[in-house]
Amino acid sequence: MGNEAKLLETFQKRINAGEKIEPRDWMPERYRRQLIRMMSQHAHSEIVGMLPEGNWITRAPNLRRKMALLAKVQDEAGHGLYLYSATETLGVDRYQLIQDLLEGRAKYSNIFNYPTLTWADVGVIGWFVDGAAIVNQTMLAKTSYGPYARAMIRICKEEAFHKRQGYEICVTLARGTPEQRRMLQDAINRWWWPTLMMFGPPDDQSPNSAELLRWKVKRKTNDELRQHFINITVPQVLALGMTIPDPELRYDEKTGNWLIGPIDWDEFWRVIRGHGPCNRERLRARRKAHEEGAWVREAVQAYARKRQQRAAQPVAAISQE
């Protein structure tokens, strides 16, 4: 057996035994690549995910909602940073990853290419989109790569607030005027299907799944996660007196699953390839924010240089420090 094959065998044994892989451990190049791809996409999603909701901060209906939304959007920025940090342990540079995003080479979650048209969207995003993210991230908290798992544990703890503040907004609207109820139903109708697509293509069309499962990067398949989300969410929708925009939806007594009609995967691929309602707008907003922040980055560098120069002149340094 070649050296590489032996290493691979040991690696797989460690994975099977439930051990975590740490940054300095040997890992197959493909494992590293797959993780960089997944984790950086995840980081980008957190960052781009600030945009649809950030859009509503100034229009939140009262101070309580505004504080909650500000804190949530700030959390998303933090989650992006946890994930860039964890991705850097794989030997990539976060500035390169950010550049890939800004230049349109990197992907992020499709869901953020849809617009937030009304205040109800903010509630439904917290409830559906963060709810779906929790399902996915609870699984990833047990992923085989140590730094990713640790970042996920931190993130999961914080997401619970996101979901509840979203549901609270929806409960308020559901108990409100007929117009508020219509607004909520409309938001549910628009977000339901794109949220289900967040779990990725069906298992028989998911090229990376088998490998990721074997390496325990993922512990469940896309369809398993999607079904779990549907099962917990449908009763929450019904509890508000709202409906799911799916005429084929039915409860299956035998399996205890809520079964859905077909998902429009053409739409999914269309949006991934850049033809969603907001793809261009999101990247434009990211680039603008990055460009407008250039002076801050320059100032920080200038300050660091100045400090270094000062440190090189001991007398001046003493009087300053």
Place this chain on the structure above:
Amino acid sequence: MENGLRLWEVFVQSRTGKPHEHVGSVRASHAEMALQHARDVYARRGPVVSIWVVPTEAIYATQPGDEGPFFDPADTKPYRHPLFYKVPHGVKNI
């Protein structure tokens, strides 16, 4: 200039008496900035009583391959453990 900011490892203590625990990293040009970023990123919610930031390149660590030879001595010194020493049956609180 984009790649100029140094990488710093962040350690957070959740309350006094507990150890500082590694939580991740931040990019910053100098220590105070690293500390502020670490606060914003890793201490948005309590409880946190103390943060350390350390330049990543200042950490000198064992390699995974060291596991055997480097840590072996610990395995060959059973006399460091209390159960190595025999006590007559029935004797208590020793």
